[in-house]
Amino acid sequence: MIQNEKEMVFIMIEINNLSKRYNNNCMALDDITCSIGTGVFGLLGENGAGKSTLLKILAMMIEPTGGRVTVNGVDVCSEKTVIRNQLGYLPQEFGFYSRLTGFEMLEYFAVLKGVTDKQARKIQVNEAIELVNLAEVRNKRISTYSFGMKQRLGFAQALLGKPQLLIMDEPTAGLDPVERNNIRNVISELGRKITIVYSTHIFADIEACCSELAILRQGSLVFQGKPDELAKLATGMSWQIKDTASAKDGYMSLMELAR
């Protein structure tokens, strides 16, 4: 397994009064306060809710305009190197050198992550490739990969360097049901040892893997708790769509009712 139990570190992320206003005046996050411990933490929310913005701040890609985030008491804005050494990050959009093979690309990322020993690097890269089911295409150029394969390669790079904190923006997006299920299993397994924070639009992803979740809506935190607590809140509420509109319109009606 790619994680070593002996190196296990308990992570506690504290988010206090966090805000992010972009230069165009868009308030992407508005006074968010929550705690995230070891395990798998899911972030749910519709398009534009602020999920990617929060994950980018946790991954130190952007800075907040207000409030503070600490990881085990260390401020993410002032002690970036300390936290980067423990971090694996999968952004929503990921760039690869398409002329390289999947194996070569991951080796390159492993070097960037400081895995200097050649043998250790080979082992880590092969483990990551096996975990995301890319073994058969490891020696094929990335230019020949499907979208889902590239997504899984992005997932694999986040695992290199044995991070204790994994931040992933929609890791299951664009995957077929079999691969989505595999990635859910990998996330659940890794979440026994490290902290994983990931965003998704799919509640079934959260149900399958997360010990805790938060829901963002228009930059505000509207729920934090366990998946079954959210399910309890919805007990007794059910909706039937009677109109004959298209499935997409029906889905939109349901979302409006749910709100």
Ligand SMILES: Nc1ncnc2c1ncn2[C@@H]1O[C@H](COP(=O)(O)OP(=O)(O)OP(=O)(O)O)[C@@H](O)[C@H]1O
């Ligand atoms: N660089 C930026 N400059 C200006 N506004 C931005 C920028 N990035 C995001 N936003 C805005 O901030 C808000 C939150 O965006 P964000 O990408 O965090 O949402 P999201 O929940 O991840 O959405 P999605 O599910 O579509 O990925 C949106 O209104 C978006 O338009």
